[in-house]
Ligand SMILES: NC(=O)C1=CN([C@@H]2O[C@H](COP(=O)(O)OP(=O)(O)OC[C@H]3O[C@@H](n4cnc5c(N)ncnc54)[C@H](O)[C@@H]3O)[C@@H](O)[C@H]2O)C=CC1
């Protein structure tokens with residue numbers, strides 16, 4: 001467990017958007033942090049009010065204020081990192097050295113360590129199923145991180161789902177697969193439902209069937225440890241319906257398209273880091 005107590009500022013958040021909310025809501029629900037030990041910095045007044053009312057956390061529009069926390073979750077868009085760091089002017093606040101936990105796509109540990117000089121840094125790539133406590137997160141450690149700080153970061157992301165620790169060289173690949181993956185899977189669900197509607201199923205039923213098919217298949221693969229190809233073979237009867245569908249997917253380049261999607265996201269993550 002990380003910190004649960006009252007008065008100290010245990011967790012600061014820079015950027016109170018979608019991912020920050022997904023993560024922090026789980027941390028509070030699971031009592032990893034008490035709401036009154038969290039301070040969220042967010043420029044939009046409506047979002048600040050929402051955070052305060054919905055979660056009871058402290059809010060501010062001053063990023064510097066959250067740097068007093070033991071741990072700072074960095075959850076702004078990568079494109080504005082430079083301006084945020086310039087405004088923080090950390091050179092004149094060298095007494096501040098929180099653990100920086102960045103979820104920014106593409107931004108390397110080297111850039112983060114230079115931007116937050118003197119602060120230990122951990123880079124993480126989570127994904128949006130964090131919203132329902134079912135994230136897949138990969139953690140890469142900076143050069144000057146203590147075992148206690150590794151535990152803090154692990155506790156944070158274990159509260160929102162599964163965690164693996166990887167060398168930083170793999171984080172762009174993680175982004176291509178599990179970071180961006182929920183969008184690919186959502187497209188698959190939408191396409192399955194559209195196919196159902198095309199052959200006459202009512203939309204609501206088609207959507208339910210599509211989601212449960214995905215969930216059930218994922219659960220089966222996870223619990224059995226079965227290779228996906230073996231499962232595909234088990235569903236496909238000789239001369240039956242499934243192999244006709246699989247043949248249509250192959251004709252449409254389905255597997256190549258999914259592989260290309262992972263590679264394109266990986267490459268974009270690398271570009272963002274330059
Ligand atoms: N959305 C996703 O599925 C994932 C996103 N990420 C990363 O998480 C980060 C945040 O992404 P989202 O939550 O989707 O974006 P978002 O746009 O929902 O959240 C960013 C928040 O930062 C706030 N903000 C803008 N300027 C600011 C400033 N100067 N200081 C403090 N806060 C400021 C915005 O008002 C907004 O609420 C990105 O770096 C992204 O690469 C990582 C994994 C998955």
Ligand SMILES: O=C(O)[C@@H]1CCC=N1
Nearest residue numbers: 105127175179180181
């Ligand atoms: O699209 C993006 O850049 C972010 C990072 C991974 C998922 N969403």
